Amino acid sequence: MFLCGSNFVGDGLAYAPTPTGVENINYVELKNGIYDDLYITKATDFELTGAFPKEWDFDTILWAKFNDTTNAGNVDWDLDNTSHIILKSRTEGNFRWKTIAVKEIRTLADFVINCPDYLVASGQSVEYAIVPVLFGLEGNYATTTACSKFSKLFLVEGNVVWGTEITDGHCDTTRNIPSSTVELLNGRYPIFVRNSLANYDTGTCQGSFVPLAEGDGCEPAYDERYDYPRVKYQREFMDFICDGIPKILKLPDGRLWLIQVTPNPSDSADNAYNDRAMSWSWVEVGSVDSEEDLYYLGLSQVESEWWGV
Numbered sequence: 001m002f003l004c005g006s007n008f009v010g011d012g013l014a015y016a017p018t019p020t021g022v023e024n025i026n027y028v029e030l031k032n033g034i035y036d037d038l039y040i041t042k043a044t045d046f047e048l049t050g051a052f053p054k055e056w057d058f059d060t061i062l063w064a065k066f067n068d069t070t071n072a073g074n075v076d077w078d079l080d081n082t083s084h085i086i087l088k089s090r091t092e093g094n095f096r097w098k099t100i101a102v103k104e105i106r107t108l109a110d111f112v113i114n115c116p117d118y119l120v121a122s123g124q125s126v127e128y129a130i131v132p133v134l135f136g137l138e139g140n141y142a143t144t145t146a147c148s149k150f151s152k153l154f155l156v157e158g159n160v161v162w163g164t165e166i167t168d169g170h171c172d173t174t175r176n177i178p179s180s181t182v183e184l185l186n187g188r189y190p191i192f193v194r195n196s197l198a199n200y201d202t203g204t205c206q207g208s209f210v211p212l213a214e215g216d217g218c219e220p221a222y223d224e225r226y227d228y229p230r231v232k233y234q235r236e237f238m239d240f241i242c243d244g245i246p247k248i249l250k251l252p253d254g255r256l257w258l259i260q261v262t263p264n265p266s267d268s269a270d271n272a273y274n275d276r277a278m279s280w281s282w283v284e285v286g287s288v289d290s291e292e293d294l295y296y297l298g299l300s301q302v303e304s305e306w307w308g309v
Contacts, residue, residue: 025040028040035066036052036065036066037052037063037064037065037066038062038063038064038066038072039052039053039060039062039063039064040060040061040062040063041053041057041059041060041061042059042060042061043057043059078111078132079105079107079108079111081132081134081139082105082132082133082134082139083104083105083133083134083135084102084103084104084105084132084133085102085103085105085110085111085113085130085131085132085133086099086101086102086103086130086131086133086138086306087099087100087101087102087103087113087115087128087129087130087131088100088128088129088130088131088141088308089117089119089120089126089127089128089129090126090127091121091124091125091126091127092124092125092126092127092145096308097129097308098289098291098308099291099302099306099307099308100115100117100119100300100302101113101115101302102301102302102303102306113130116159118156118159118161118248118250119248119256119288119294120146120148121250121254121255121256122148122149122150122250122251122252122253122254123147123148123149123254124147124148124254125145125146125147126145126146126147126148127143127144127145128143128144128145128146129141129142129143130142149252150250150252151165151166151252152164152165152166152252153165153166153169153171153205153207153249153250153251153252154212154248154249154250155205155209155240155241155247155248155249155250156247156248156249156250157240157243157245157246157247157248157299158299160211160240161211161212162209162210162211162212162237162240163209163210163211163212164207164208164209164210165207165208166251166252168207168208168277169205169206169207169208169209169277170205170206170207171203171204171205171206171249171251172203172204173201173202173203174201174202174203175199175200175201176198176199176200176201176202177194177198177199178194178195178196178198179192179193179194179195179196180192180193180194181193200283200284200285201257201283201284202262202281202282202283202284203249203257203281203282204279204280204281204282205249205279205280205281205282206277206278206279206280207277207278208231208234208270208275208276208277208278209233209234209237209278210233210237211233211236231275231276234267234276234278237278238265238267238278241261241265241278241280242261242265245298246258246259246260246285246286246297246298246299247259247260247261248288248299249282256288257282257284257288258284258285258286258287258288258293258294258297258299259282259283259284259285260282260283260285261280261281261282262280262281262282262283263281265278265279265280265281266278266279266280285297291304291307291308292304292307
C-alpha cells in the first residue's frame with residue numbers, strides 16, 4: 001500500500017514514477033569488514049547468489065580478489081590466456097607487420113617489455129602494436145604511432161650504436177646493376193645485356209665516430225678531457241667496423257641500409273694530427289624490411305614462426 005508518496009517503511013520515493021535515481025559510479029569504498037571479493041560488472045541480467053564469478057568477461061569492470069594485493073585489473077586473466085607477448089611494427093602506408101620482439105609469458109613480471117627499435121628511419125612514421133598470443137592465436141592489437149628524427153649518421157650492431165655529426169661526415173653511394181653492352185658487327189648501337197637480378201647499393205662513409213651516450217637519446221659520448229674529444233674512440237671504432245658482423249647504416253635524410261663493411265677502412269688526419277677521420281666502404285647485403293634477412297644475418301632474434309605473412 002502506498003500513501004502520500006510513502007510506503008509502510010516510509011520510502012519517500014515509493015510513489016515516484018522512477019523509484020530510484022542512479023548516477024555514474026566513480027568511487028567505491030569498503031570498510032569495517034572482511035571481504036573475499038569485490039566484483040563490479042556492467043551486466044544487469046544476473047541473479048544475486050553466494051557464488052563468485054569464475055572468470056572475467058566483456059562486462060567486467062573490475063574484480064579485486066584481495067589475495068595479498070588490492071589489484072582489481074585483469075592481469076591474472078591475461079596471464080591465464082597469454083603464452084607470449086609480441087611486439088610488431090610497420091611503416092606508415094604499409095599493410096604488412098614486422099615482428100621485432102617476442103617474449104614468453106610465465107609470470108606477471110613478464111608483461112613488462114622494453115625493446116629499443118634501431119631499424120627506424122629518420123622522419124618515418126612507424127606504427128607499433130603489442131599483441132598477446134595464446135599458443136599461436138593472436139589477441140587484440142594495442143597500437144601507437146611514433147616518428148623519430150635525428151641529425152647524425154649512425155652505425156648500429158645489436159644494441160651498440162656509433163654516430164658522427166653529419167657536418168663532420170658524409171656518405172656517398174653507388175647503385176649497382178651488373179650488366180654489359182655488346183657491340184654488333186652490323187649495328188650502329190650496342191645492345192644492353194643484363195643477366196642478373198642484382199640491384200644493390202655500395203658506398204663510402206667518413207666521419208669522426210663516437211659511441212652513443214647511455215640514457216641521452218641520440219647524443220654521442222664525447223670525452224671533454226681531451227683537446228680532440230673523439231680521438232680516444234677511433235681505435236675502438238676501427239675494431240667495431242672490422243668485426244665482420246653486418247650492421248645497420250642510418251642517415252638523417254631518411255635512408256638506411258643493411259650493410260657489410262668491406263676492406264679496408266682507413267684512419268687519417270683531417271685538419272690536425274689528432275683530428276682523425278675514419279673512412280670505410282660498405283656493400284648492401286639485405287633488406288631492413290625483411291625479417292628473414294635480419295634473422296639470418298644476426299640482427300634479429302625473432303624466429304621464422306613469428307614472421308609476418
